[in-house]
Amino acid sequence: MMSWIKKNQKLVWLVAAVFIILIFIFLRQPIRSVFHSISGSLESWCWERGQSGSNFWAGFFNASNLKDENQNLKRENRALLANLLDFQELQEENQRLRLALDLGLAQDFSLKEAAILTEDLAGDYLVINKGSEDGIIKEMTVITYEKVLVGKITEVHRRSSRVRLLTDAGIKFSVKIADTNIQALAKGEGNEKITLDLMPKDVEVPIGALVFTSGHESGYQPNLLVGVIAKTSNTDIEPFQKAEVEDFFKIQEATLLFVITD
Amino acid sequence: MQAIKVIVSFIAFYFLAIFQASYLSHFKIRGGAWNTLLVAVILVNFFEKKEDKSGLIIGALAGFYLDLFSPYFMGIFTLVGVLIAFAVKRAKPLFDPKRFASFAVIFFSALLFYEIIFMFISAGQGLFFNISGLIINFLAGIIIYWMVRLFNVISKAKIR
Numbered sequence: 001m002m003s004w005i006k007k008n009q010k011l012v013w014l015v016a017a018v019f020i021i022l023i024f025i026f027l028r029q030p031i032r033s034v035f036h037s038i039s040g041s042l043e044s045w046c047w048e049r050g051q052s053g054s055n056f057w058a059g060f061f062n063a064s065n066l067k068d069e070n071q072n073l074k075r076e077n078r079a080l081l082a083n084l085l086d087f088q089e090l091q092e093e094n095q096r097l098r099l100a101l102d103l104g105l106a107q108d109f110s111l112k113e114a115a116i117l118t119e120d121l122a123g124d125y126l127v128i129n130k131g132s133e134d135g136i137i138k139e140m141t142v143i144t145y146e147k148v149l150v151g152k153i154t155e156v157h158r159r160s161s162r163v164r165l166l167t168d169a170g171i172k173f174s175v176k177i178a179d180t181n182i183q184a185l186a187k188g189e190g191n192e193k194i195t196l197d198l199m200p201k202d203v204e205v206p207i208g209a210l211v212f213t214s215g216h217e218s219g220y221q222p223n224l225l226v227g228v229i230a231k232t233s234n235t236d237i238e239p240f241q242k243a244e245v246e247d248f249f250k251i252q253e254a255t256l257l258f259v260i261t262d
Numbered sequence: 263m264q265a266i267k268v269i270v271s272f273i274a275f276y277f278l279a280i281f282q283a284s285y286l287s288h289f290k291i292r293g294g295a296w297n298t299l300l301v302a303v304i305l306v307n308f309f310e311k312k313e314d315k316s317g318l319i320i321g322a323l324a325g326f327y328l329d330l331f332s333p334y335f336m337g338i339f340t341l342v343g344v345l346i347a348f349a350v351k352r353a354k355p356l357f358d359p360k361r362f363a364s365f366a367v368i369f370f371s372a373l374l375f376y377e378i379i380f381m382f383i384s385a386g387q388g389l390f391f392n393i394s395g396l397i398i399n400f401l402a403g404i405i406i407y408w409m410v411r412l413f414n415v416i417s418k419a420k421i422r
Contacts, residue, residue, distance in 0.1 A: 024329075024337035035330050039280055046284035054288035118283035118331055125333045127283075154333065162333055169390060190390055191293035252288055 033131070033157030036117065040129055040159060043117040054252050109143075109221070110262035112136065117160060119251060124168035124190060126151070128257060131159045141220050141260045148248040149213060149224040150257055163257075166226070167192045167247055173219050175226055178210035184243070186211070186226060192247060194227060199241040205232045211245055221260060264316040271306070271320045275299060279327035294394030297376075299324040301403050303343055304372045307350040308365060309410070321347025334383055342379055346372050362407070369403045 005012055023031075036043070112135065114128040130136050142150040142163050151171075155162035164171065171188030175196065182203055184196040199205060211226040230246040282298045289295060303324045307317035325343025329336045350372055357364035373396050381391050 020340075021337060024335075024340070028336035031336070032330055039276075043280055043284045046280055050285035050288035053285070057289070118280075119287035120283070120331060120333060127331070164333070169384075 029155075029157060032155075033160065036127065036131075036157055036160035040117060043127075044115055044129060047116055047118065051252060109258075109260045111258040112261050114142075114161075114257045114259055116251075116254060116257065124151075124165035124188065124192060125154075126163040126165065126251070128161050128163055128259070129159065130259060131157045131161050133158055135261055136161050136259055141224070143224060143258050143260060144249060144254065145256065145258065146248070147223075147225055149220060149226055150249050150254075152219075153259065161259075165192075165249070165251075167194055174214045175211050176214040177205065177229065178212060180206070180209065183214055184211075186245065192251070194245040194247055196229075196243040196245060197240060199243065201234055201239075201241050203241070205229055205241060205243050207232065264314060267316045268319050268323070271323055275302070275320075275323055275327050278302065279331060283331040291398060292394040293390075294392050294396070294398050296398050296402050297328075297395065298402075299328055299343075300346070300373070300376055301399055301406065303347055304350055304369055304403065305406060305410075307347045308354065308359070308368060310351075312351075312355070317351060318344055318347045321345075338383055342376065345379075346376060349375060365407055366404070369407075370400055373399050373403075 112130055114130040116126050117129050118127045119125070120127075128142070136153060136156050138153055138156055140153045142153065144150060149166055151163045151165040151168070153161050154164045166173070166186070166188055167190065168188045169190035171186075173186050174183060175186045176183050180203070182199055182205060185198040187195050187197055189195055196205075196211070207229050209229045211229065213220040213222055213224045213226065215222040225248055227245040227247045227249075229243050231244040232241065233243065234241045278298050282296070286295050286298070303317075303321045306320050310317045321343035322340050323343070325340035328339035328343070332339060350368060353368050353371065357368060359365070377392055377396050384390065
């Protein structure tokens with residue numbers, strides 16, 4: 001047997017390669033699923049340590065800006081205190097209305113709570129700790145507690161799922177800009193960036209305006225928060241006005257996510 | 263000896279893959295992060311003896327773990343891992359492996375090869391060349407290279 005293998009080494013390698021390729025084609029889902037099931041708790045632990053570690057280093061490297069930041073925050077704080085009273089009244093009214101209409105986040109959607117396990121180093125993808133066992137299926141939308149849109153489920157394993165973030169290159173969906181009638185096409189640019197396109201050139205797009213998903217035709221539930229307009233670009237050579245969006249979802253700050261299951 | 267090396271790599275790469283995907287992903291700089299598995303594969307194959315073939319299996323193992331965490335077609339990084347291991351092994355005799363410049367050229371070429379392949383793998387989502395990833399991994403490789411050399415010098419001095 002051994003001598004036959006030694007004689008036909010090339011054939012053995014070829015058969016082994018074909019066998020491995022077939023395993024990868026037909027068993028890729030179970031392989032990934034088993035791996036995430038085994039190492040889920042370790043991944044979760046590493047994720048939490050990484051999050052606190054990155055916060056520490058971010059503070060360390062930004063130490064020179066802390067004084068200016070602190071002064072700015074104090075100024076903002078004073079301005080916000082003035083508005084607080086108005087907001088408190090509004091909040092009380094809002095709560096009364098919510099109670100009356102029985103409208104919480106959980107009432108708006110049927111949700112499944114999930115924690116982040118890993119992030120893809122190259123693309124804008126996440127792995128969360130909920131899978132088919134928890135009723136997760138492909139194309140479900142993922143949001144945060146504040147109704148900020150995170151992305152969509154693209155791959156489901158037994159106890160984990162892969163989420164494609166809306167910032168991933170190639171993602172396109174329609175959005176609307178708050179307090180205006182402007183509709184636009186949001187595009188993921190990769191590397192945690194989103195831009196808006198197809199906006200008429202003759203309208204003024206306000207900087208700092210909120211961007212929401214426009215409706216079911218966008219592929220997402222309507223009125224989910226995307227971000228704020230950070231920068232606009234309206235040049236003669238472009239047929240449409242463009243804008244850059246500052247995404248509300250920050251991976252490094254994210255703790256719990258919610259999958260909309262209905 | 264080769265079997266032990268592969269088994270140790272199998273276990274070590276498992277933890278390295280989790281560390282990379284769950285911990286190091288928080289420390290991205292302009293979209294690039296330290297790809298520990300890729301750096302390990304290149305270093306192992308660079309320092310390995312010519313007749314030792316376990317570097318190829320280690321390349322496949324590292325690629326397999328990268329596949330587990332990637333959203334792309336499974337097996338693609340396994341293939342890339344083997345190709346990089348093979349390329350490093352083939353390129354090594356063309357240079358003087360004791361010189362740092364040789365290491366730098368081979369290491370940089372391997373990283374460049376990986377980034378170009380990765381650019382085509384993810385071409386469906388737009389062409390994006392991750393230059394910061396290339397720089398971070400190159401710097402990490404150089405640091406580890408000098409640490410290994412320093413460790414060798416110290417251990418030789420102790421033997422004397």
